[in-house]
Amino acid sequence: MTAFFQSEFFYNYRRSSSAMIGSALMAFFALAVLLGPFLVAQDPYDIAALNLMDSYKPPFWLEGGDPQFWLGTDGQGRDVWASILYGARISLFIGLVAMAASCFIGTLLGLIAGFYGGIVDSVIMRIADIQLSFPSILIALFLMSAVGTGIDKVLIALTAVGWVVYARTVRGSTLSEIEKEYVQAAKVAGLPNHKIIRKHVLPNVLTPLIVIATIQVGTFVLIEASLSFLGVGVPITQPSLGLLIKNGFDVLFSGLWWTSVFPGVAIMMLVFGINLFGDFLRDELNPRLK
Amino acid sequence: MMRDTVQQKLLEVRDLRTHFHTFAGTVKAVNGVSFDISAGEVMGLVGESGGGKSVVGFSILGLIDSPGKIEGGENLLDGEDLVKAGETRLREIRGRDISMVFQDPMTSLNPLHTVGRQMDEVLRLHSDLDAEARHAACVDMLESVGISRAAERLKAYPHQFSGGMRQRVVIAIALLARPRLIIADEPTTALDVTIQSQILKLMRRQIAEKGASMILVTHDLAVVSEMADHITVLYCGNVVERGRTRELIEAPAHPYTRGLIDSIPDLGNRHERLKQIPGTVPDIRNLPQGCNFRDRCPRAQALCAEIEPDLMPQRGSLSAACHFPLSPGDTA
Amino acid sequence: MFGYLLKRLIQMTLVLWIVSVIVFLMMSFTGDPVFMVVPIDATDAEIAQARRILGLDQSLLVQYGRFITSLVQGDFGNSYVFRQPAMTLILERLPATVEMVLVAMALALAVAIPLGVYAGANPNSRISRTIMAGSLLGISLPGFWVGMVLIFLFAVHWGIFPSSGRGDTAELFGLRISLLTADGWHHIILPAVTLSLATMAILLRMTRAGMMEVGRQDFMKFARAKGATRRDVLYKHGLKNALIPVITIFGLQLGDLIAFATITETIFSWPGMGKLLIDSIYRADRPVIVVYLMLVALIFVVINFLVDIVYTLIDPRITLK
Numbered sequence: 001m002t003a004f005f006q007s008e009f010f011y012n013y014r015r016s017s018s019a020m021i022g023s024a025l026m027a028f029f030a031l032a033v034l035l036g037p038f039l040v041a042q043d044p045y046d047i048a049a050l051n052l053m054d055s056y057k058p059p060f061w062l063e064g065g066d067p068q069f070w071l072g073t074d075g076q077g078r079d080v081w082a083s084i085l086y087g088a089r090i091s092l093f094i095g096l097v098a099m100a101a102s103c104f105i106g107t108l109l110g111l112i113a114g115f116y117g118g119i120v121d122s123v124i125m126r127i128a129d130i131q132l133s134f135p136s137i138l139i140a141l142f143l144m145s146a147v148g149t150g151i152d153k154v155l156i157a158l159t160a161v162g163w164v165v166y167a168r169t170v171r172g173s174t175l176s177e178i179e180k181e182y183v184q185a186a187k188v189a190g191l192p193n194h195k196i197i198r199k200h201v202l203p204n205v206l207t208p209l210i211v212i213a214t215i216q217v218g219t220f221v222l223i224e225a226s227l228s229f230l231g232v233g234v235p236i237t238q239p240s241l242g243l244l245i246k247n248g249f250d251v252l253f254s255g256l257w258w259t260s261v262f263p264g265v266a267i268m269m270l271v272f273g274i275n276l277f278g279d280f281l282r283d284e285l286n287p288r289l290k
Numbered sequence: 291m292m293r294d295t296v297q298q299k300l301l302e303v304r305d306l307r308t309h310f311h312t313f314a315g316t317v318k319a320v321n322g323v324s325f326d327i328s329a330g331e332v333m334g335l336v337g338e339s340g341g342g343k344s345v346v347g348f349s350i351l352g353l354i355d356s357p358g359k360i361e362g363g364e365n366l367l368d369g370e371d372l373v374k375a376g377e378t379r380l381r382e383i384r385g386r387d388i389s390m391v392f393q394d395p396m397t398s399l400n401p402l403h404t405v406g407r408q409m410d411e412v413l414r415l416h417s418d419l420d421a422e423a424r425h426a427a428c429v430d431m432l433e434s435v436g437i438s439r440a441a442e443r444l445k446a447y448p449h450q451f452s453g454g455m456r457q458r459v460v461i462a463i464a465l466l467a468r469p470r471l472i473i474a475d476e477p478t479t480a481l482d483v484t485i486q487s488q489i490l491k492l493m494r495r496q497i498a499e500k501g502a503s504m505i506l507v508t509h510d511l512a513v514v515s516e517m518a519d520h521i522t523v524l525y526c527g528n529v530v531e532r533g534r535t536r537e538l539i540e541a542p543a544h545p546y547t548r549g550l551i552d553s554i555p556d557l558g559n560r561h562e563r564l565k566q567i568p569g570t571v572p573d574i575r576n577l578p579q580g581c582n583f584r585d586r587c588p589r590a591q592a593l594c595a596e597i598e599p600d601l602m603p604q605r606g607s608l609s610a611a612c613h614f615p616l617s618p619g620d621t622a
Numbered sequence: 623m624f625g626y627l628l629k630r631l632i633q634m635t636l637v638l639w640i641v642s643v644i645v646f647l648m649m650s651f652t653g654d655p656v657f658m659v660v661p662i663d664a665t666d667a668e669i670a671q672a673r674r675i676l677g678l679d680q681s682l683l684v685q686y687g688r689f690i691t692s693l694v695q696g697d698f699g700n701s702y703v704f705r706q707p708a709m710t711l712i713l714e715r716l717p718a719t720v721e722m723v724l725v726a727m728a729l730a731l732a733v734a735i736p737l738g739v740y741a742g743a744n745p746n747s748r749i750s751r752t753i754m755a756g757s758l759l760g761i762s763l764p765g766f767w768v769g770m771v772l773i774f775l776f777a778v779h780w781g782i783f784p785s786s787g788r789g790d791t792a793e794l795f796g797l798r799i800s801l802l803t804a805d806g807w808h809h810i811i812l813p814a815v816t817l818s819l820a821t822m823a824i825l826l827r828m829t830r831a832g833m834m835e836v837g838r839q840d841f842m843k844f845a846r847a848k849g850a851t852r853r854d855v856l857y858k859h860g861l862k863n864a865l866i867p868v869i870t871i872f873g874l875q876l877g878d879l880i881a882f883a884t885i886t887e888t889i890f891s892w893p894g895m896g897k898l899l900i901d902s903i904y905r906a907d908r909p910v911i912v913v914y915l916m917l918v919a920l921i922f923v924v925i926n927f928l929v930d931i932v933y934t935l936i937d938p939r940i941t942l943k
Contacts, residue, residue, distance in 0.1 A: 401863070
């Protein structure tokens with residue numbers, strides 16, 4: 001542990017204000033998501049707890065505001081702050097799970113493509129290339145329109161879009177590793193494939209994967225938000241931050257801005273934090289720049 | 291090469307210090323280097339890779355970028371101190387009074403510009419010739435460095451030339467504005483062995499014809515023994531020996547130089563093991579006290595660990611920085 | 623040259639064919655379009671008849687066969703909602719989308735390239751760091767939310783720009799183009815700005831990265847050793863080299879713009895094909911969705927092809943294979 005705190009990584013981390021801000025934001029959201037429900041008095045999805053008399057209260061610093069609902073309330077009297085905390089949970093959950101699934105599947109396919117080569121490799125890479133020439137949002141949108149809404153469907157769509165980058169990276173790493181002489185020598189000596197993977201490929205590919213994975217969480221949060229905004233994402237019973245924005249959009253024109261603006265700020269801070277930290281990670285873990 | 295007994299000093303480098311400030315400490319790449327070059331002379335600047343040789347060349351031209359900085363010393367070109375010169379003055383000198391040949395011809399040329407355009411650039415910067423005259427000059431120069439069908443080749447791109455041809459182009463660019471001093475930084479290291487001697491011969495001929503001087507930066511003693519009039523040996527940022535080529539190669543005073551000479555494979559003697567200088571170059575951020583070479587030196591004594599030796603005249607033209615220099619006939 | 627073109631043509635056709643298969647399969651397994659066509663109180667017999675007319679009673683392979691044959695003829699059937707040829711509907715709205723995408727791309731380039739060059743040439747300056755922080759923010763923002771905020775500020779609150787719709791159009795070569803009228807520009811500003819932000823940020827970062835990468839190259843130092851000014855070296859030698867990686871993603875970014883236009887058009891009620899797509903998804907108007915997807919696939923494939931051609935024009939080292 002102390003070795004970590006004395007390492008060059010940590011030294012650079014302390015010197016990088018963006019890294020620290022980024023991780024602070026991420027930590028804030030992690031806490032908010034874990035502890036959120038305990039911090040707010042109102043469960044915004046418990047209909048019994050809502051009071052229509054509280055509806056459309058502006059943020060507390062404006063006239064008509066109520067310090068109990070510091071960011072205001074929506075049309076049903078739901079506390080915006082509470083909604084954001086609950087919504088962030090869903091957004092982050094989707095982002096993390098989809099990332100994990102993409103990473104797993106993508107890495108697996110990349111290893112298969114790299115090791116077996118030949119037609120398996122060609123097929124996998126062709127699919128990857130075709131997918132990459134289309135914007136992910138469009139593919140996700142199309143998938144969602146076909147399979148219907150729901151968190152599980154969103155996860156499937158995101159995974160279908162997200163696996164490609166892992167597959168390519170891992171395949172590249174695998175190919176370069178098996179070319180290396182010491183690996184070939186080991187193979188001749190009878191080293192099984194899974195050992196090659198564990199000892200040679202994975203350690204080399206780990207750092208780029210970490211960077212990709214970190215940033216992908218942010219990307220997925222944004223894609224899910226867009227899908228939900230368009231109505232093909234999460235269901236209304238489990239509103240993510242994107243869906244909150246959509247709900248607020250309808251009343252935006254009447255000047256009731258807080259129900260849609262604040263959830264957007266939340267997304268922005270979350271993704272910005274992830275990107276800040278991810279940028280720092282990329283620079284730190286990139287051996288080429290050293 | 292023409293040498294008078296009265297030699298005008300073209301370049302005088304005095305106690306040059308160039309340091310790089312990095313995360314892991316300050317790298318004193320050049321730490322008190324001095325030498326002189328007269329008109330028409332070739333000086334070999336020798337040392338191991340990473341020993342600061344290239345930095346000397348860049349420092350002379352003022353091409354040290356952050357985190358590097360010239361911390362002290364003087365570079366006198368005809369008496370004018372280049373260290374104190376402003377960027378505008380330095381730009382006049384670069385390419386015209388002093389020019390440089392880089393090591394790797396594959397990366398020295400801009401891949402997106404034709405060779406002709408890159409040659410033309412030098413003349414546009416440093417002469418008043420019109421387009422036609424410039425073109426003619428480029429054609430002449432390309433031919434004189436041994437590239438046939440020069441006018442056609444000017445329209446070609448660098449990737450259409452082989453390594454050796456590209457280096458000829460680089461040399462042509464370096465010679466175009468008739469510089470008085472050419473700094474050649476490992477000009478043949480990146481080339482095939484068979485091409486190397488061609489390029490060296492070419493350079494020697496061009497310098498002789500134009501009466502220019504050259505600093506030949508290299509780690510290859512064999513090359514330098516053929517081309518140079520005098521040699522400066524660098525180790526860890528300091529000059530450890532210098533003198534006229536013949537004397538230095540035949541009977542060096544500094545053990546490091548001896549080690550370098552000994553490690554040249556002798557094809558005539560097939561049974562000897564390849565001699566190496568034991569140990570490795572010390573971490574340049576953390577140089578040992580006393581003589582930098584002492585950990586690898588077979589002659590090191592207690593004194594060497596305490597006091598850093600100064601460069602002292604030894605015998606003939608040789609000066610060496612050593613407490614226990616070699617005498618002629620010593621084999622270290 | 624001809625061999626290359628032929629090869630690319632075959633590749634492009636292959637991709638389009640694969641897309642058509644995927645689109646067809648997806649569409650077949652989602653919902654039953656017969657109910658879009660028959661009235662609510664239709665009898666079983668009427669439903670069966672409708673099925674026959676639509677060809678839904680045939681096997682999948684036959685259906686696909688019919689699908690693909692009419693596809694190549696440009697016949698995608700009629701929209702279930704509008705009862706007009708789906709192709710016509712999409713093509714009518716294509717100019718509006720193209721307008722917005724082009725303006726957004728122009729905006730993105732105009733801002734991203736100069737700022738990116740500056741930030742790459744002076745990476746440690748205060749201004750550069752602010753620019754980079756800003757660009758990072760740019761890729762962290764949900765585009766639709768930015769659009770909303772802009773609408774609220776500039777349309778609802780300050781009333782400077784209209785909040786929705788396309789402006790007046792004038793006709794050119796038979797196309798209705800709103801960029802030819804002042805009112806058109808008045809309407810396109812907010813949506814184009816919204817659309818351009820993410821692309822602007824990405825192009826800026828790539829330009830900066832390219833400039834920094836190129837700054838490390840030997841030929842830059844060699845040019846300085848010739849006596850060239852720092853500025854000349856940067857712009858005359860460095861810039862073109864630095865922009866090569868930017869061209870790689872240019873095509874992808876153009877594709878992204880078309881994709882995100884769907885969202886922007888929805889927010890601003892911009893009558894482009896993106897909005898039509900979203901509406902069609904809501905209404906399960908299959909033929910329109912199919913046309914959109916195939917058309918967009920075609921556009922992407924062509925864009926990628928053109929980008930490759932541009933590559934060879936810019937970098938003399940690259941030849942067509």
